Amino acid sequence: MDLAAPLLDYTVRTVTLGTAAVGAVGGVLGAFAVLRRQGLLGDAVSHAALPGVALAFLLTGSKDLPVLAAGAAIAGWAGSLVVLRVVRSPRVKEDAGLGIVLSTFFGLGLVLLTFIQRSGDAAQAGLDRFLFGQAATLLESDVRTVTGVGAVAIVLVLLLWKEFKLVSFDPGFAAGIGLPVRALDTGLTLLTVAAVVIGLQSVGVVLMSAVLVAPAAAARQWTDRLGPMVWISAGFGAASGAAGALLSSTVDRLPTGPAVVLCATAIAAASLAFAPRRGLAWAAVAAWQRRRRIHSEAVLIDMLALESGHATMHHADENAHSAEVLRLGRAGVDPRRTLALLAARGLVRAVGGGFALTDAGRDEAARLRGGDGGAR
């Protein structure tokens, strides 16, 4: 399947651009959310936005994106305020606050949505695209709204960069030097709401949170600095948005939201595995190498100790020891593989049915034993 071919189509290009913008803005704000351990706040906000969409339609009868998005923004914002208020009670923890808001607001949204549907209003058709997202329904004007709001959000992040950085990493210090921490917190949450709201039509309320979390979690693996992390996250977000929109417009019956989320998840999985330094694959390789080194050192030291114990016993086989004997030594595992590796390095040689140290091996073992202070 040629993914670039559909880009020649004007509509597809518009839709792809819009969804890429959604991903980029989600990536930027998601980076802050993940660093502030609020990865799930986006989930609550996006679900809470649903009743806002339905109410905006009920009140105005309009299906224009700016109207519905305004309703969504107000409801999402209200949802985040409710979360922040209820967790101030000692009996409500953050997890419960998030769970209650996301599910009950969403329930209310479904009530309103089904109410609109069953009241037989012909204009209702299409509101349910906000559930799983349907990028194909994005008009050019919608894309303008999405990119416009997104651009404003990113410019605000740039303008308040230093402040947002400080409240994210050390709110206590930020308050100490006189920054309005609460206002900045609120501002960052508001921008997150904006990032969620512009994605509702293309990605949908149910999965929008992943567009915030996955690119940010991926970007975190590539760098330890905020600046690079935010822009890498934006890039990952844009890439998954574009790829998801393209896939969904080329493949039949492939909803956009899930497509975008799976692209973002693939990027996150690859980053977790292969990012330089933090990648789990490299960590596994390093652990394996470390284990192998420890085993070979242990076997060498054991062999040296056995040799010196035998010095007076005149073994017929020139101090050769079987693998079975060495198994009882420090390495504590079957040493045959290790012995083969040591033989390849010229530190050990096979003698009869066993193994003996070469001169180089004896020197190496003595050096190692000296290293751990146990030399006699």
Added chain:
Amino acid sequence: MTLTGGQVEVLAIATLTAVACAVTGTFLVLRRVAMLSDAISHAVLLGIVVAFLAVRDLGSPLLLVGAAATGLLTVLLVEALVRTGRVRQDASIGLVFPALFSIGVILVSRFAGDVHLDTDAVLLGELAFAPLDRLVVAGTDLGPRAMWEMAAILLADVAFVLLFYKELKLTTFDAGLAAAFGFAPAAMHYGLMALVSVTAVGAFDAVGSVLVVALMVAPPAAAWMIANSLPAMIGLSAAFGAVAAVTGHAAARELDASIAGSMAAAAGLVFAAAFLVSPSHGVLAAIARRRRQRWAFAEATLAVHLLQHQDRPEAAEECRADRVHRHLEWDAAFTGQVVRRAVRRGMVARTGPCLGLTAAGRSLAREYMGL
């Protein structure tokens, strides 16, 4: 308004579902892992779809097993991700379940769209149609299959809680001590997660994925605003779940809207009510307590002031009813209220233009001064 037989059955299924969710949810909320219900309830969709595509029979018990296994797998995946140290818990949850859910949604819309598993059912459940699927044994109609299913799940939940009550309680409130006693907190944890998964699968059929979260989190959270012991919390939580089911069902009939959504919204209202009016931890109780303390403190301050100055030369100035507010640096109107309250409560008495302490007021002031 009278309910038809079908509506009674729907209501029964709704109530059983809500109570089962509330009982298991109690432990999620107490263990502060409520958002795992979100992860599990979304992920079970994938399990249901895969199991369905494998056996091609929506009534098969394999669906329940497969889906519950996916729920457990989700928890394991989230925990493994956290253990790598690369991703924190909130992001791990936010990474794992949307991915599994997305795969499920795509499978549904591509391969299972023609059966009654569709994306609407994923979010809305199909409570209204549940009575159409009957359980018929040896030619006798025993009622809706979903009702028996949820009843069995509720029974399993209750049996698990009763059987492992002591272990659940200890591992929930003090995992360290439980481990030291040899109660295997990990076994309890995964046992509970399996139970949550099974319950979520049953409830998923009825109310859809997001609303499972409402029924698992909101009633227990409401109960925790009020209850001070585990049995009370479980009981209240179950009762709140039932209230949400009944009122939600009624409201949905009024509006001709989604029953499941309406139950979730009702559960939210139950929580809001508990949050506001709980006598021990509610917002209103806290406001009332602060007000009471404010008046009591003002009264004590006045009493201490009078004790310091009465029977001394400056008393004529310091204790004058119309001057005392200046000496205390209080607002005059507020002082008037404090004085009237203190007089009414028999702490202070007027003697001419001056205020004087009664015996009770004297001992109040002494008590405050630590004399």
